[in-house]
Amino acid sequence: MLSSSIRKYLTSKIVWLYVLSGGLVLGTALLGLLESSVTIPIPTILHIVSENALNIGWLNDIPKNEEMIIWNIRLPRVLLALCVGSSLALAGAAFQGLLRNPLADPYTIGVSSGAALGAVFVLFFQVTIIGLGSFTLPIFAIISGFISLLIVFGLVRLSNKGLAIETIILAGIIVSAFIGSIVSLIISLADQDSMMEIIYWLYGSVAMRGWSHVQLILPFMLIGIFILLIHYRELNALALGEDAADHIGVNVKRGKIFILIGASLLTGASVAVSGSIGFVGLVIPHLVRLVTGPNHRHVLPLSMLVGGAFLILADLISRTIIAPSELPIGVITGLIGAPIFAVLLVRERINRKG
Secondary structure (H helix, E strand, C coil), X not given: CCCHHHHHHHCCHHHHHHHHHHHHHHHHHHHHHHCCCCCCCHHHHHHHHHHHHHCCCCCCCCCHHHHHHHHHHHHHHHHHHHHHHHHHHHHHHHHHHHHCCCCCCCCCCCHHHHHHHHHXXXXXXXXXXXXXXXXXXXXXXHHHHHHHHHHHHHHHHHCCCCCCHHHHHHHHHHHHHHHHHHHHHHHHHCCHHHHHHHHHHHHCCCCCCCHHHHHHHHHHHHHXXXXXXXXXXXXXXXXXXXXXXXXXXXXXXXXXXXXHHHHHHHHHHHHHHHCCCCCHHHHHHHHHHXXXXXXXXXXXXXXXXXXXXXXXXXHHHHHHCCCCCCCCHHHHHHHHHHHHHHHHHHHHHHHHHC
């Protein structure tokens, strides 16, 4: 017989949310491996993955082209979509918790624009720092994103209005517009091939990325996840206001710095490998918070899982809806995310009036 405490835990709502979110990730990942222009049976997919990852296989005569499609094309693409979606959703949840407003995310406060500028700079000038190699791109994107964030907060402080969310959003729009002008200038100076590469990259995509891109984002993603997950208490305390957080013993200044660093790491690395993909960090944490409540102990990891599953699904739609051509994944996330967020905003405003 199970004890009452164990039985209560197993039947609690939050446990089932984790189970459903994990199942959603596994289901969308399998669907992403299964569906495309060439449909490969599930047993074959499982055999190819297990044989290449664990050196365990049980089927014979697997066609080489099917193995190449799954291991070299689809699997890294699905994993990259999972990493980028998880990173953007987690960063969005952290920014929303830090600023206490669902409108905050890496795009609305200018971090993504800054990261995009750093990445475009590397792509246009073919910058490679000796000793860093391919990691030059994400490092430039992370540093550039963090600098743009500092500029936004600098403008907010100069306005003498504290950290009001409306002021932060306005400053983010101003910085993003200025950075967008610089990116447009770089594009106009590029030759035809470089121009098309940068423009397509800015639309956002995980297509034509291999294991090298997964390796690029993974270390920054793991560090960012670790930083944010261990600071969930600070985010919960900040929800009460900075003064209240100080009174209960939370080091607000230190916590904010670590949260900003962790979210900037996730955003910069994501932009570096996939370009600009909007609405993931805006919509997903808001949806999760509606179900779980405001406790960041659960909001952060569940946003990560749901965000990863959402981007895998968005990528699947982008490469199948007009097959054999593909849409940029940023188009799909915008078409799905904008209406959802509009409904959420209207619903929240109605609830406040009620």
